Amino acid sequence: MKSPEEEVVLCGDGRCHSAKYCTYTFLHVQSQKVVDFKLVSCTQVSSSNTMEIRGFKEALPTMEGNGVKVSTLSTDRHPHIVKEMRVSNPEKCHQFDPWHVAKGKECEGRGDRIPSITNHLWWSAQTCGGDAEVLKEKMMIHHVTNRHDWPGNRHYHRCAHEPLDETSQRSKLWLQPGSEGHRALVKTVKDERLLKDLAHLTKCIHTTSLEVCSSTEMLRHVGYDVMIHASMLAALDHNNNAVREQVGELSLFLSFVSLDVIFCGYV
Numbered sequence: 001m002k003s004p005e006e007e008v009v010l011c012g013d014g015r016c017h018s019a020k021y022c023t024y025t026f027l028h029v030q031s032q033k034v035v036d037f038k039l040v041s042c043t044q045v046s047s048s049n050t051m052e053i054r055g056f057k058e059a060l061p062t063m064e065g066n067g068v069k070v071s072t073l074s075t076d077r078h079p080h081i082v083k084e085m086r087v088s089n090p091e092k093c094h095q096f097d098p099w100h101v102a103k104g105k106e107c108e109g110r111g112d113r114i115p116s117i118t119n120h121l122w123w124s125a126q127t128c129g130g131d132a133e134v135l136k137e138k139m140m141i142h143h144v145t146n147r148h149d150w151p152g153n154r155h156y157h158r159c160a161h162e163p164l165d166e167t168s169q170r171s172k173l174w175l176q177p178g179s180e181g182h183r184a185l186v187k188t189v190k191d192e193r194l195l196k197d198l199a200h201l202t203k204c205i206h207t208t209s210l211e212v213c214s215s216t217e218m219l220r221h222v223g224y225d226v227m228i229h230a231s232m233l234a235a236l237d238h239n240n241n242a243v244r245e246q247v248g249e250l251s252l253f254l255s256f257v258s259l260d261v262i263f264c265g266y267v
Helices: 048-065 079-088 098-103 111-126 132-139 166-171 180-189 192-200 208-214 224-241 248-253 259-266
Strands: 007-017 021-028 033-041 069-075 093-096
Touching: 007 048, 007 208, 021 048, 021 224, 033 048, 033 224, 048 069, 048 079, 069 079, 079 093, 093 098, 093 192, 098 111, 111 132, 111 180, 132 192
Parallel strands: 007 069, 069 093
Antiparallel strands: 007 021, 021 033
16 A cells, blocks of 8 residues: 555445444555455444444544545445535545446346446446546447447547448347337436436446455354454455455456447347
8 A cells, every 4th residue: 555645546335234233444446455444333323324424434534544645535326425525525536336336227128238238337437538528428329229430429439349341230139229128228328317427437446356355244143342353354354365366257357348349249
């Protein structure tokens, strides 16, 4: 991890253990190591659904009090955390984990295309160069109707794939513009909340390692002391293995590609 004088990029996520405990953990993106966590018991809050924001609000000031300067923070779209970042931390860049955004989208009647839409969201975020407008234009799906260029855009004007030959064009199951399936797809990618959230995806900071770390913690009903020590051990175990070379399957999982390319192979 960087020295305390330098600004750092963190991702944060809360994990509830039934309705009794919630652990909120912060991970340093560059080193992939846990830097701090807070364990909150249901007895410390008015209701169980406020445990996550309590952990967040306690852990972040603790780190900053120890000299850690946080410039960017990636979280899920928990409404209390979104408000806390907007109101109390406006100087920080608040990003959303792309997986949490994609998980929240539904496309009625087009369930077979949801993995491709998710991959396209990842690819768009990874290749937008930090520009929210470029990201929005890349998310506008024309390829599925066999339209591969759209000169009216300001930044992104054509599909990323190579031109399709006649045989390829005939073999694809294109969506008919205006059809039920196409309308459902357009409704999904033009959802107002999604378009608003895209501004928080421009750095494409995901929390995959943090999810793995959280999954190792104890889930049984135990006392607070046992739970906090189990969480410490989980963090230490994660940090000890963070620098190990990842297996090929994980590298493959994190290699996201354009929806254009996927549809060229599978539509």
